Amino acid sequence: MDMNWKPKRLRREVPSREDEDGLGMHELDAQQFLYDLNFREIRQPLPDFHKILTDTRRKQTQSAEGKLGVNTPILKDFFNELSKNTTLNAKDSHPEREEQTEADEIMNLPLIDRPSTILTKGQHTRFKQLLVAYDGKFPKKVPGVAESKAQMLKRREFKTLCELFRQERQLYSEALQKFYADNAQQFHLGFKIKCASSEFNGIKSVYIDYMKAKWREYSSRSSRFGQCVQTVSVRKSDVGSSSNNFLDKFAPKIVFRASSGEIPSISTTDLDSKIGSRVEYVPHKGNMFSSSILCTDEKAKSLAVEHCVDLVVTDRVISSLLKDARWTLPISYENCGTGKAARSIAFVEDPLPVSSPARDCLTFGIEEAIYQKCHHGRESVPIEYIYTLLTMEKFGKPFQVLVRSSCLMLCETNEPLYISTNLEYFPKRGFEKTPVEERASWIMRSLIVQDSRNFLFRVDPSTAEILNIKEISTADAITSDDEVKIESDLDTLGPFKNGEFASIDQCLESLVQILYSCLKLQQGHENRYIMCYPGNDGGDAISSSTLASVHQLSVSENSQIDIMNEFEVSRQVVLAPSFREWKWVHDRCAYTFPFPHDK
Secondary structure, three states: OOOOOOOOOOOOOOOOOOOOOOOOOOOOOHHHHHHHHHHOOOOOOOOOHHHHHHHHHHHHHHHHOOOOOOOOHHHHHHHHHHHOOOOOHHHHOOHHHHHHHHHHHHHHOOHHHOOOOOOOHHHHHHHHHHHHHOOOOOOOOOOOOOOOHHHHHHHHHHHHHHHHHHHHHHHHHHHHHHHHHHHHHHHHEOOOEOOHHHHHOOHHHHHHHHHHHHHHHHOOOOOEEEEEEEEEEOOOOOOOOOOOOHHHHHOOEEEEEEEOOOOOEEOHHHHHHHHOOEOOOOOOOOOOOOOOOHHHOHHHHHHHHHOOOOEEEEHHHHHHHHHOOOEEEEEEEEEEOOHHHOEEEEEEOOOOOOOEEHHHHHHHHHHHHHHHHHOOOOOOOOOEEEEEEEEEEEOOEEEEEEEEEEEOOEEOOOOEEEEEEEEOOOHHHOOEOOOHHHHHHHHHHHHHOOOOEEEEEEEEOOOOEEEEEEEEOHHHHHOOOOOOOOHHHHHOOHHHOOOOOOOHHHHHHHHHHHHHHHOOOOOOOOEEEEEEEOOEEOOEEOOOOOEEEEEEEEOOOOOOEEHHHHHHHOOOEEOOOOOOOEOOOOOOOOOOOOOOOOO
């Protein structure tokens, strides 16, 4: 075999294999298209409306002339109504221009949407089969071990397919980079780009004002913190094998529930009708963020002493540590109990606001708006506290954590109901994959409040339309959309990185690491700290992405961090693109171009 042989690079242009119209486009399935519209499920690729209009008219004309026995009465009225508002009627009304117009539409598609692959569906199917058979690793011939002819042919077939897919994925990666560059401003929606979601971008400022007032109550003496007194490790890359047995890992147990009033109940079957087809901002008379300071919660203190707890946190702390790329945690040590039961317990309050990307700010605003819509008409917002005991282990030593969760809504069976939101910046491309960090937070929510019902809202930020509502479970969190990948592919797929963690186990192990670090600070009565990630030392960010810095409360004017100033900085919005990978169609491997039209 020639050692200098290299695989030919795939061509980007549309293959010569064409359909009856010479366009290489996907054929429209009318029933499937209407089903997708009704259920708000968008498949990739979705044909352009003008292409569908043109295609439908031509087929109706040909059918009338006896050239083609095809009719589409199901779509006739729909497209006739749609055509009244289209600006392309004048151009499309000339049959001699139709072919050129449709060819232009193909060329106007982003490179990642053009049917420019030479790989067949059969090759995709076979490649997936061999990936599973070889566990994503290229098989090597073992010296001294006889290999059958069938095994040799199978290994060579896999090698050939690997080379083809590597080439296509490299080209796809380049096309995706161009797509990123061309669509980076899409993430300005709601901020620089005014749209229906712009009314939600101020909700975070309301939350910051609330947290600012809460801080004055929490630390009335000072808002200043001194230099970094120590750094702690908050990340661990190697967590071993995955067990997915989270119940055994954390042994959750709800120990108490307390309500400040009658929690509103909502039927899960009428959730969409209650909220409507789009999210609307309904300002509430009460405070949706209302919650007591954790270290002053007498019930939390008594439960901590009773169950010999080392650490008390809120559910917002758990969520922030799992999902946020930056966070600041207020930590205090309180002497609880009397006599032999007296102990120093660490209390970690809700994270302080930090400046965050536009996606996170808008997600926070839309999520809170959904809660507000459910509470519309109520004079006050009651809250139910759920106290859950978790057992964690670090360096072979167990430690107890008490988590206080806040519940604002109940379902019809009196189970706590929680809402998560995902923004779909490119809904026509299909729904985005859920990052590992988000799925890990779903798991922890189901553990902390074991009988809870959790719903995911997918929202188009440009229109504030609710595209899909789905109840999520632990099974949804564990199940990943990722297919097995060849090891060397990771080098060429840099733009597909969606988060900091590679697995749920790694994400949860990092959570345990951070909570364990909170126990290792200098303990003493009324000691107040903040833990910052990324770390901050002398005004400069600590370079290592695995370290957080700890700062102690200071009454000196020569302080390093002033929390009141940090509140104002947190109002800033980072208008940086935050692309996420989208889900793939079942018959097509990830990171490849669409199929050409099949005859």
